[in-house]
Amino acid sequence: MTDKSFTGRKASRKTTRRVQLAESVSRWCITIGGLGTIVAVTTIFLFLVWVVLPLFGDSTASEAAAVAVANLETDRPVAFGTDEQQFVGWTLLEDGTACSYELSTGAELERRHLFDGVEPTHFDVSVLDGTFAAAFADGSVRLGRVGVSVEFITDAEDLAPLQDTIADLEPGDRFAYRTGRAEMTPALQVRYHGLLAEADEPVRSKSSSPVVRLRHVVAGTTRMLLTLREDGGLRLSKLRARPNLLTGKVSFKTTDTELPYEPRPDVGEPDHLLVNELGTAVYVAWNDGLLRRYEVASRTDVRLAETVNLLPGNDGTELTVLDWMLGRTTIVTGDSSGGVYGWFLSRREGDDETRLTRAHELPSGGSAVTALASSSRNRTLVAAFADGSLRGYYVPTDDLIFETVTDAASPAEAVNLMPRGDGMLALTAGGLQRFGLDAPHPETRLPALFGKVWYEGESGPVHVWQSSGATDDFEPKLGLMPLVFGTLKATVYSMIFSVPLAILAAIYTSEFLVRSARARVKQSIEMMATLPSVVLGFLAALWMAPLVETHLVATLMAFFAVPFTWLAGAYLWQLLPGERAVRLSGWPRMLLIAAAVPVGLLLGKLVAPAVEQGLLGGNVKLWLAGSAGEASGGWVLILAPLCALGMAWLLSRYVTPALRRASVDWTRRQLAVADLLKFGGGVVATLGLAWGLAHMLDGLGLDPRGGLGFGQLDLSPTSTYVQRNALIVGFVMGFAVVPIIYTLAEDALSSVPEHLRAASLATGATPWQTATRVVVPTAMSGLFSAVMIGLGRAVGETMVVLMAAGNTPLLEANLFNGFRTLSANIAVELPEAVQNGSLYRVLFLAALTLFAMTFVINTLAEIVRQRFRRRAYEL
């Protein structure tokens, strides 16, 4: 039996080789291709995560490694540093000698005296920019530069004697050259690192009294020099460079300003002097915590602006370090009880004066602070403590980002962050110690990205997004909240407009529209979905925005007038004899409804001047700016739609049933007239209610133009008018969102089985009752998922908001102001972001946030939709 088939005949031919081959090849191809495609698509998510993750990686500092620089016991340096490549280091000794040494071996390369053997009495060195000021016993001061000079040897003449040395060198090889060291670069160029040590001519000065404290700042071609002399004179000298065109020599023009300095004989000389780049603020501080701030407006306008106690506790704690951070806006202080603080000028709310404010209290180390060093790249600060520990902080966020200990736990007298932020040098009693450092993204902790941060000059912690500035020492402000808020604002305003429109349109299409027109109407609205959003954005920004700006009140009125026209039309329609109404309910009614739109627009335009005059003080722009009219006028407009909804509910709850009971034996016409009267009464009552509520709110002191601020977040619905605003975006985004919601909603509604409708109509329900009580509830989950998918599209829409929203990252709900969304922000800033920098990764985080948001929304919608499908099927 087994060899016999069902029909009793054997298969006449075997399956050919070719068919079998094709079968297995196709199976493999499709499986591999299919799986590969699906894997590739999921890679997107993984790749985004992979780029974002390093943002939250920990910063680490390696253990100490000694740098064997010779003679350090005898030659105590006043300052030290390295080049960017951590190749050659330099030290500046107390006697005015500059030395260079190889960092890896400690071997000394060159030693040069800066001042021809004359020993300075005081030094002020700024390691960040490699400049110094030195004071001498005769009262003179010299400025200069010290560090490592890096140059590429490109001249054929210079290279010729080198040919033999470099012939076999590979990139990265190093060799001795001139008085320093050289390295072969990957492009096979010779890069030479030598000692840079040069002093300018002495600064001319009227006084020959010896200097006891000095401080300098170099900013571009201007130098600021602040000196305190033995005779008690505190002088700010502004030096402007003047290159001599003939000789090429640079001379300086000096402007001196005397400051009203009062000595403190009981305490002694001040321990710290500070001056800012513009020379407008001078700080003098003593170790007991007293700080005086002078404001220098001009040579003659100098005043003591404030006196601050930097150590408010006054428990015997002494100030040990006081210095600028990068950008010379934040002052950092360290004290003998281990406190590290950041201070800057800030104006408290309700205060006219800016005051030096303690904005940052960094996690204490427990023992006295011995040294502080600021990074030259960002707001990182390293503090050295008496117990030998070194801590790195990111100052704006008050975060401790790394911690390490010097060898033998000897306290560091001085510490220094390397130019690229990839290492530290610390000077201890035992010599120089070197640390590796890995802190690529100190500024991007989650609390810093989504929470408030106290940035320089602000009166308190705020949410700000401002990723780049004009200068190198700009403080990047990477608060994502304004962007998230902007995204929500765009979504909310566009959904307010699109959801009712799309759902109502879908209900009409599936329940009332003439059958023959259905497919065509649906197709043309679907076509709207494929319109490039750049077109929408362009029309919104360049065509609609100016148009709406000139006809603002008319536009707003249209939102009231058009629905009003429809409702009025509907009640008038009821006046038609029943038979005729039924006969005309196809095309003629549709056309009439469509005609109501221009009528409504015209009506809006007609009432606009009256509304502007009556409610908005005659000029809407002035009203919005708060300089004309009263708050109540705006409240009326804002409350009117809400009151209308409330009134509609009240009418249907209380008036309609009563009317229905009373109308049992009225004619159709009588009922229609009564309905019309009800509608008219409702409109009047709505306006009256809105008017009353508006005056109540006004009486409570609430103003829609800015009275609803919660700190930084401003929820006022209206305020200053900006041409590209949320109103425009809300409307134009409708073009993108409406078709999506419409199509899905219409699908859901038409998949409600026909027998439900038939049953409802057979029991005597009107088509409207059938639609609202039978069809819509059945399709509810389908409608919900349609709205969710529309929401997903609105969240991620880029071009429309990029072009029409003004791109200002604000936290304002104001309908007439701009905003910036996550997506637009990515489009604006990613092309300029440095690969793998903090901004680059934060923008990837923004993309990931968008991805996650839409994915969650869509999944939710999909699950609901599948449930709906099953239910519709069961029905």
Add this chain to the structure above:
Amino acid sequence: MTWLTGGALSVAVFMIVGLISLVVAMGTTTFWPVPLVHLELQDGDALMGELTRVEEIPDSGGALRRLMRSANFDLTDEHFEWADESDIVAETHPDWAILVERLDWGRFYGTPTRFEHPGGVVEGTPETVWAAFQAAHGEVRDRWHERRAIERGPIGDFNAEGEALRLELRTEGLDHGFRSAPYREAEQRFQAAEEARTRRYDTLRAGIDELDALNDEYTLELTTADGEQAGIQVAEIVRAFAPNQLSLLDKLGVYLSRWWEFLTDEPRFANQEGGVFPAIFGTVMMTLIMTVFVVPFGVLAALYLREYAKQGLLVSIVRVAVNNLAGVPSIVFGVFGLGFFCYFTGTWIDEMFFAAKLPSPTFRTGGILWASLTLALLTLPVVIVATEEALAAVPNSMREGSYACGASKWQTIRRIVLPRALPGIMTGLVLAIARGAGEVAPLMLVGALKLAPELPLDMHAPFVHLERSFMHLGYHIYDLGFHSQNSEAAKPMVFTTTLLLIGIVVALDIAAISIRSRLRRRYVTGRI
């Protein structure tokens, strides 16, 4: 209440119809020549230009003003000027007002007063000057075209050759070391070739200089409305006509010639004038490459999901995930494209194959290949979903019938399922292509440029340059509307570009719709 729902629908329909008619109206009228109006103002000044629009002066209680396109940017630093209606004393349409479209600086309006040519100087009535200019213009423009052809052809070849030689030399150095004997030899060969090339270049350059010198002798001098004299090189004049003398047929000629230029020529004057050919080319090429990637992979994935994979929880999850990817914002794909394709893959490719060009990037930057791949990823979920739906719509009874006849699985798919599902798949594909063609946000990150110097397809080996950045119609709209110094002057161009882009997208949509209706018909007949 029915009225409210109907109203909503009518608004939705109005929105789409209004938008398309707005774009069509603005886009089609841009190139129609309009008369030049000469206005005398109360303060004695005169103004000549095209009337752009009349509007109410804000906060003036109904007073009107006119926006005049006054051109002559090189003289006045303005493209547009306002004239208050109340200031206008007299309005004329001078016959001899000439509109000159130049290579640079936009348009020029004036009356011809003098024409210089190698044979002498023509002065006198505008009529004679104009006639002399028209006689010479064609010949001068021909010379200019010839000159441009030399620049494009021989000089382009010459530069490409030089670049190739340099790369060859560097490759030699990288392979054998920069101090090796082969490198030295190659260096000598390079020097020799370079010398020969320099000689060749000199002859080419001489040819160009000769044409330039000839053309330089032709100058048309015009007087503007306020009496200023300005000489314009005839070679610089793309088109010149007297708008107030044109008959309807002439106007149509100008209109068509402008459209022709728009479609076939390159942009000039910071993209505000000229054509958009490179952008059309870039859009089409990018879309084609995208299609090449997206079609096989999308169809394979859908076939796998629907026909081969075991239907279970995992496949449902994958299906939901793919479905959701279709809703992920396009900018996210752009971010991925930049990070993964340009920076990650690009770095790798550059190091492997284009080491000689480093450190200048080849594939490590935005380019047409990366843009196409990014858009392919973006449209892939759309294609997968559409194909799956089309496959699902093929009744199982047909598959079973095929199996019952002894067909293998692949035979069934190839002969029964795919043909039946093809129209559905095609619809999905066309819609995906329409979406891809109109998408701009990701392109801003992965390679669309304001002005790409070279097309990604040319006569230099390897002919197709997938690493080159390109121009795109959508990006062109964004850039013109938002980054040009004078958005009012750029507006007409943006509207025509928009019309073009919408035209492409709507054409694709209509194709999809007609395919779908054919599918339905066939499907219905299939069931009978």
